Amino acid sequence: MAIAIRRSSNGKIATPPALATIAPVALDHEQVVVRRGERSGLYSVIAVHSTVLGPALGGLRIWHYPDQGDALRDAMRLAAGMTLKAAAAGLDLGGGKGVICAPPDGLDGAHRRAALLDFGDLVESLDGRYITAEDVGASPADLIVVSQRTSHLTGLPPDRGGSGDPSPFTAIGVEAAIRACVAERWRYGGLAGRTVCVIGLGHVGAGLARRLADAGCEVIVSDIDPGKRALTDALGATWREPGEAMLTECDVLVPCALGGAITADNVDSLRCEVVCGSANNQLAADSLAEALAERGILYAPDFIANAGGLIHVFMELKGYSEEHAVELAEGIEETLGRVFAVAAQLGSTPLAAARELADRRLRSALRD
Ligand code: NAD
Numbered sequence: 001m002a003i004a005i006r007r008s009s010n011g012k013i014a015t016p017p018a019l020a021t022i023a024p025v026a027l028d029h030e031q032v033v034v035r036r037g038e039r040s041g042l043y044s045v046i047a048v049h050s051t052v053l054g055p056a057l058g059g060l061r062i063w064h065y066p067d068q069g070d071a072l073r074d075a076m077r078l079a080a081g082m083t084l085k086a087a088a089a090g091l092d093l094g095g096g097k098g099v100i101c102a103p104p105d106g107l108d109g110a111h112r113r114a115a116l117l118d119f120g121d122l123v124e125s126l127d128g129r130y131i132t133a134e135d136v137g138a139s140p141a142d143l144i145v146v147s148q149r150t151s152h153l154t155g156l157p158p159d160r161g162g163s164g165d166p167s168p169f170t171a172i173g174v175e176a177a178i179r180a181c182v183a184e185r186w187r188y189g190g191l192a193g194r195t196v197c198v199i200g201l202g203h204v205g206a207g208l209a210r211r212l213a214d215a216g217c218e219v220i221v222s223d224i225d226p227g228k229r230a231l232t233d234a235l236g237a238t239w240r241e242p243g244e245a246m247l248t249e250c251d252v253l254v255p256c257a258l259g260g261a262i263t264a265d266n267v268d269s270l271r272c273e274v275v276c277g278s279a280n281n282q283l284a285a286d287s288l289a290e291a292l293a294e295r296g297i298l299y300a301p302d303f304i305a306n307a308g309g310l311i312h313v314f315m316e317l318k319g320y321s322e323e324h325a326v327e328l329a330e331g332i333e334e335t336l337g338r339v340f341a342v343a344a345q346l347g348s349t350p351l352a353a354a355r356e357l358a359d360r361r362l363r364s365a366l367r368d
Contacts, residue, residue, distance in 0.1 A: 037118025047079035056096030059135025087358035089307040120149025163316040166309030167203035173308025180336035192216030200257030276300035289351035301354040
């Protein structure tokens, strides 16, 4: 079974009756396809938000959604975020996202392989308008299976001709973003001596904590996985229990775990001057950008700060050069500096300014 929404040339969108029952979602996407896999019987969703700047790139999320409408909404929301991220980072890419709706008891073995092959067929059917990569729940091994059905993918392991793990580049970009925040907030000095609290010591957070320690920061770290505590000594860092980490007194709070770290419940209790991390969708609601500004806390929009990984996979499409990927990821410092300047000009939050910067680029591409 396949459901497809596609914006026609006059911009109007026809919503098939089957989708009318799904709760409201901003439907400004170019194309959304939902298909039940012939092999696996599982639904896959691909949302192409925009191809104005280039093919829509965004990872494959393999996740169980109790309500399959949530899978659709998630793919559409994440695809729109990818459009902003690529536009703001100056990349010639659009925004897209893929989802495989996993069963509640997990997706393993032959069933997983069947779902990945189905997903590969769906990617291929879009003829390059959408390029897939790895995201939450998917592994490099999964991408290898997808590659049996489509060549429209990036981020394969190096021994398969890809550029490998993007996380170190995300960490380089977040460090660059923290430098921009420090320059904006304190107007002097660099990272040395600043207290940073890195929450989530995963692929990005662990490498970032190491980089910040090397740059002379006082590093506090936290993770819900007690096994990560072993990293603390190696980093010369201080451990904070996860329940307390968000309210740690520090210069820079660095959320590197899951989204929704800043909520209406904790925003008034934060004891930091800056929030700048890698996690996607750090604000549980956009209105929290204003709440942070009212408290005098400088917030680095996540889609600006965490673009290093996207830059890395983009470079793979263009002919990979590690040196150039590092240079572009370091460029996030300048991009974020521009965001803060536009925010000051417009009297807006950095989040609104970052959206405006991305929109300007999209509007100008539409005019050309
Ligand atoms: P990961 O799964 O490797 O690491 C996440 C870590 O956070 C894990 O160690 C986990 O135990 C910990 N964690 C989860 N909930 C926590 C909590 N409440 N408190 C403390 N620790 C908690 O993920 P990752 O690849 O390092 O990505 C981290 C974040 O950055 C994610 O939000 C991801 O979407 C975002 N991101 C990652 C990349 C990348 O290149 N990997 C790029 C852009 C954005």
